[in-house]
Amino acid sequence: MVDATTAILVVVRLLVLALGILITYYSFEAxxxxxxxxxxxxAIGFGIITLGVFIEGVLFEFAGVDLAVVHVIESVAIGLGFVVLLISLRR
Incomplete structure (x- = not known):
């Protein structure tokens, strides 16, 4: 059985994933x-960040990878996405 904390984490991560998909979509449309x-x-930067959120959820929920490891993977993806956004804004 899933405890309440894990259920809340899954719901929050799904909301963040949905928002990331929407932001990526609207950026691409723009x-x-x-x-x-x-x-x-x-669009690329937000897509990378969203992909990191997705990969974290899949690795944690379905592959059973340790939570600390999946957070590191997600953080790397977020960092890469922010670098792309920063490069875009600086030009």
């Missing part, structure tokens, strides 16, 4: 409308 590489990079 890129398609404007054609600017800023919006393309925003």
């Amino acid at each position: 890129y398609r409308r404007t054609g600017t590489y800023y919006m393309r990079n925003a």
Whole structure:
């Protein structure tokens, strides 16, 4: 049986994943409308961050990887996504 903390974690992670997908989608749509590489990079950056959230959930829930390890993997993906966003904003 799943304890309450794990259930809350799963629900919160699913909400974050859904929001990440929406932000990535709207960033990509903005890129398609404007054609600017800023919006393309925003879509890529948010996509990488969202992918990190997804991978963390899959590895923890289905592969049984240790929680600390999946947090490190997610943090690396978030860091890479932020680097892409930073590069996009600095140009």
